[in-house]
Structure formats: structure tokens, C-alpha cells
Amino acid sequence: xxxxxxxxxxxxxxxxxxxxxxxxxxxxxxxxxxxxxxxxxxxxxxxxxxxxxxxxxxxxxxxxxxxxxxxxxxxxxxxxxxxxxxxxxxxxxxxxxxxxxxxxxxxxxxxxxxxxxxxxxxxxxxxxxxxxxxxxxxxxxxxxxxxxxxxxxxxxxxxxxxxxxxxxxxxxxxx
Amino acid sequence: xxxxxxxxxxxxxxxxxxxxxxxxxxxxxxxxxxxxxxxxxxxxxxxxxxxxxxxxxxxxxxxxxxxxxxxxxxxxxxxxxxxxxxxxxxxxxxxxxxxxxxxxxxxxxxxxxxxxxxxxxxxxxxxxxxxxxxxxxxxxxxxxxxxxxxxxxxxxxxxxxxxxxxxxxxxxxxx
Numbered sequence: 210x211x212x213x214x215x216x217x218x219x220x221x222x223x224x225x226x227x228x229x230x231x232x233x234x235x236x237x238x239x240x241x242x243x244x245x246x247x248x249x250x251x252x253x254x255x256x257x258x259x260x261x262x263x264x265x266x267x268x269x270x271x272x273x274x275x276x277x278x279x280x281x282x283x284x285x286x287x288x289x290x291x292x293x294x295x296x297x298x299x300x301x302x303x304x305x306x307x308x309x310x311x312x313x314x315x316x317x318x319x320x321x322x323x324x325x326x327x328x329x330x331x332x333x334x335x336x337x338x339x340x341x342x343x344x345x346x347x348x349x350x351x352x353x354x355x356x357x358x359x360x361x362x363x364x365x366x367x368x369x370x371x372x373x374x375x376x377x378x379x380x381x382x383x384x
Numbered sequence: 385x386x387x388x389x390x391x392x393x394x395x396x397x398x399x400x401x402x403x404x405x406x407x408x409x410x411x412x413x414x415x416x417x418x419x420x421x422x423x424x425x426x427x428x429x430x431x432x433x434x435x436x437x438x439x440x441x442x443x444x445x446x447x448x449x450x451x452x453x454x455x456x457x458x459x460x461x462x463x464x465x466x467x468x469x470x471x472x473x474x475x476x477x478x479x480x481x482x483x484x485x486x487x488x489x490x491x492x493x494x495x496x497x498x499x500x501x502x503x504x505x506x507x508x509x510x511x512x513x514x515x516x517x518x519x520x521x522x523x524x525x526x527x528x529x530x531x532x533x534x535x536x537x538x539x540x541x542x543x544x545x546x547x548x549x550x551x552x553x554x555x556x557x558x559x
Binding site: 213214215216217218220221222223224225226241242244245246248249250251253254255257259260261262263264265266269279293299300301302303304305306307308309312313315316317318323325336337338342344345346368369370371372373376377378379380381382383 | 425475551
């Protein structure tokens with residue numbers, strides 16, 4: 210256990226997506242540190258039933274962007290990570306892995322945005338991922354474009370959250 | 385974007401499970417802060433297709449413990465959170481939610497351990513969760529029992545990780 214740390218709490222609670230990025234590629238040092246934070250993520254029975262594809266090839270990024278309905282951030286970003294669910298893995302573990310990498314990225318000054326591949330089979334074909342694996346989500350990465358980030362937040366309809374009272378139940382789920 | 389912060393990076397990379405807890409219940413202040421960090425987690429299209437059941441009733445905890453194969457941490461913990469996947473939600477988003485709550489807990493000095501309900505239908509029956517919802521995972525919470533934590537880490541076969549070279553691919557997945 211780490212000592213209680215208010216900065217950590219606020220960073221976890223405060224993570225927000227970045228949809229517009231500088232043109233330059235992220236450094237290998239930052240990429241390695243983000244992947245390393247992913248590598249150390251906990252998983253069910255520590256099975257780590259995942260792999261991560263680092264996509265930086267412009268042709269591959271363009272083909273991936275065709276596989277989802279809202280992939281503008283992917284087109285704007287120099288790097289996209291695609292966590293691959295290995296057979297017997299859980300998407301829940303991949304979500305944990307992805308959240309860790311996005312939080313680690315933010316702690317390094319790297320912005321991120323999740324994207325969904327609504328046509329997952331197409332994404333798997335682009336990436337050479339077998340039928341019994343999963344690749345439904347990606348994480349775009351890049352250095353934030355500050356003005357665009359602020360403008361995006363002001364415009365976005367996706368910035369609020371439901372109140373706690375709309376999502377918390379005690380001991381049983383009653384709807 | 386927050387400013388780069390090495391403490392945040394290390395906390396994200398360094399989260400580890402706690403399996404043994406003090407007998408006392410966690411404070412309402414800590415519980416609320418953990419749920420609040422969950423509430424602010426990002427989700428696909430910000431749909432927040434989730435709910436969270438806070439289980440503290442001893443009978444409910446005992447019944448839940450029967451729904452998984454490795455639930456000793458749940459029996460040891462005074463609180464278990466069960467994220468519920470609403471219809472059209474994704475387990476990937478619930479993994480993000482769960483990782484945020486576990487990291488927020490650690491930042492507050494609260495230990496956590498994920499548990500899997502291998503008999504998910506039984507868990508849903510215990511919790512009153514409908515068929516078209518999901519409730520496969522729980523998060524146990526409590527104040528760490530320091531000596532037991534250290535002993536557990538030394539004994540655990542679940543503490544290592546695969547090397548990056550075993551999980552990272554470039555542009556395509558080649559196995």
C-alpha cells in the first residue's frame with residue numbers, strides 16, 4: 210500500500226479524454242513507460258490474458274479508423290494502442306489495463322482517448338488478430354493540443370456524469 | 385490534463401491487491417470518495433451503463449462468497465462493491481470503473497482485491513440483478529492488515545508479470 214496521497218486521488222478522479230493532439234509522435238521513453246504501467250496491471254488470477262498492439266504506421270491507423278463509428282481522435286493521434294483479449298481473457302481485465310495506461314499517460318503529460326471498433330471483425334482482420342481473440346477497443350495517444358482540448362471540452366456533450374444516487378444501491382439491486 | 389506527476393505514475397503502476405483486512409468497516413467518507421472516483425470514470429460515449437451495489441450486510445457477503453471459486457478476500461473484507469453492467473454496457477467500461485475505484489481506494493489508504501463470480505447467475509440471484517444485466521466481478525474493500533499483507537505477498541504465486549516482449553506487438557499481431 211502506498212501512503213494516502215491526495216494528488217493520486219485527484220488524478221484518478223480527474224482523468225478526461227483528449228481528442229486533439231500535436232503532430233509529433235510520442236517519445237519512445239513515454240511509450241515504454243505507458244506500456245510498463247499496463248504490464249503491471251492486475252488481472253484475474255494474474256493470468257495477463259492480453260497483448261497490446263502499438264499502432265503507429267499511418268496506413269494501419271487509417272484502416273483502423275474505418276472500423277469504428279467515432280474514430281476522429283484516432284485519425285488525430287500519432288499512436289493507438291489496441292489491447293488484444295487472448296482466449297479465456299476477460300474484457301473486464303482489458304478495461305483495467307486500459308485505464309491504467311490512460312492514467313499513466315496522463316501522469317506523463319500524454320493525452321488519451323478510448324475508441325470503440327464497432328466492426329470488431331474488420332479491426333481484427335486489419336491487425337491480424339485470430340477469431341478466438343478480441344480487439345474491440347483502442348486507446349489513442351498523443352501530446353495534447355492545448356487550445357483544441359479546451360475548445361473540445363466546452364463543446365462536448367459528453368462531459369457530465371449521472372449523480373451517485375442514480376447508480377448506487379445497497380446490498381441489493383432494486384430497479 | 386494534469387501536470388506530469390511521478391507520484392501518480394508510480395501509484396498507477398504500483399497498485400497491488402490486499403487480501404487481508406482489519407475487522408473495522410471502512411468510513412462512509414472513504415466509501416463516498418471511492419464511489420465518487422468511480423462515478424467520474426470515463427465510459428463509451430459517456431453512457432455510464434453501470435450501477436454499483438455496495439454490499440456490507442454479512443448475510444449478503446456470505447452468499448456472494450459462495451458464487452466464486454477464490455473468494456477468501458471477500459470473506460475477509462467488510463465491504464464488497466459489485467459493478468453491474470446495464471443492458472448495452474461493456475465489461476471493458478466496468479473494468480475501467482473498477483480500476484479507478486481500486487486506485488482511488490489505495491490513494492485513501494483503503495486496500496482492495498477483485499473477485500470473480502464464476503457462478504455469475506447465482507451472484508445475480510443473490511443481488512436481485514436481472515438476466516439482461518451482468519455482475520461477474522466484485523471489488524472487496526477494507527483497511528489493510530499490514531503484517532498479513534506482507535506475508536501474503538511473499539507467499540503469493542501471483543506477484544510477477546510477463547516481460548513486455550511477451551505481450552507487445554508493432555502494427556500487427558503476429559503469433
